[in-house]
Amino acid sequence: MPFEWTHKHLLGLEYLTAEEITHILDTAESLHEVSMRSIKKVPYLRGKVVVNLFFEPSTRTALSFKLAATRMSADVLDFSKATSSAAKGETLVDTAKNIEAMGIDIVVVRHPVPGAAHRLAEMLDASIVNAGDGAHEHPTQGLLDIFSIRRKLGKIEGLTVAIVGDIAHSRVARSNIWGLTKLGAQVICVGPPTLVPGALRDMGAEISYRLDDVLPECDVVNMLRIQQERQGALNFPSLREYSRLFGLNAERMKKAKPDVIIMHPGPMNRGVEITPDVADGNRSIILEQVTNGLATRMAVFYLVSGGAQDDSAVD
Ligand code: CP
Numbered sequence: 001m002p003f004e005w006t007h008k009h010l011l012g013l014e015y016l017t018a019e020e021i022t023h024i025l026d027t028a029e030s031l032h033e034v035s036m037r038s039i040k041k042v043p044y045l046r047g048k049v050v051v052n053l054f055f056e057p058s059t060r061t062a063l064s065f066k067l068a069a070t071r072m073s074a075d076v077l078d079f080s081k082a083t084s085s086a087a088k089g090e091t092l093v094d095t096a097k098n099i100e101a102m103g104i105d106i107v108v109v110r111h112p113v114p115g116a117a118h119r120l121a122e123m124l125d126a127s128i129v130n131a132g133d134g135a136h137e138h139p140t141q142g143l144l145d146i147f148s149i150r151r152k153l154g155k156i157e158g159l160t161v162a163i164v165g166d167i168a169h170s171r172v173a174r175s176n177i178w179g180l181t182k183l184g185a186q187v188i189c190v191g192p193p194t195l196v197p198g199a200l201r202d203m204g205a206e207i208s209y210r211l212d213d214v215l216p217e218c219d220v221v222n223m224l225r226i227q228q229e230r231q232g233a234l235n236f237p238s239l240r241e242y243s244r245l246f247g248l249n250a251e252r253m254k255k256a257k258p259d260v261i262i263m264h265p266g267p268m269n270r271g272v273e274i275t276p277d278v279a280d281g282n283r284s285i286i287l288e289q290v291t292n293g294l295a296t297r298m299a300v301f302y303l304v305s306g307g308a309q310d311d312s313a314v315d
Contacts, residue, residue: 009128012137013178027299045074048105068297127304142175144296157184165224194235215255222263249275
């Protein structure tokens, strides 16, 4: 029996079942080959309009959503806070409702306030895709990370995945934890106690304050950026001290499994959480993550826009 996709929005991986997450990954696998064609375009969003509503800076996510929508044949509008009337004090909901009045089908939103995407889902008729809401969730980053692991290692269940660094301020970590634990991976959050809250255990993650103890058992190590813009003051003595205890460098890599894969959602602080030789080394899949983001976001567009009503479309 064909899988029935029932979600109009993608707000977070917390709200999806393991079966639904797997269906997104399988759909992304089907769409991945579109980017290998000479004509990189499919008609699934023809006649639909997507707006990228970004209230925070972005390189990877904004461009990847734009390219994904373009490859699906949608019309795409771009909004950035700095050049809009939001800079004159217009509220998020007023901005979104005015844009929706132009006839929008899908709103991709990144906003510094947790729950912003949920608010738009309540207020608008369009499908809402969360591109990062404060420190809450970044579901398409979680999906593309999990898709990248599955492509590289062939499975998720039974793997040990360390997420290292500033977990407290990381929406990427939260989406990864929800998604990976639902699919049967063991997730260990590693960092200084000030950046690894105990409440992560309630999400199914384990906690460690010593990267050197955890590294030998990991199949995947996902390094996170220190988000100084969300922290205010540093939550540890110095960046130098942080790098010494939690940075991934060639010396520390000797403790890891030889076939470990190294990930980072970007943007990287080279020389802080990861050294350039490791970031660019043969165990790194950091740029593959970016490539895989495209198919993952195409799959999300396909599903939230009702594409699964015609299952033959991505066979
Ligand atoms: N990984 C990620 O969200 O990167 P951007 O902030 O560049 O979109």
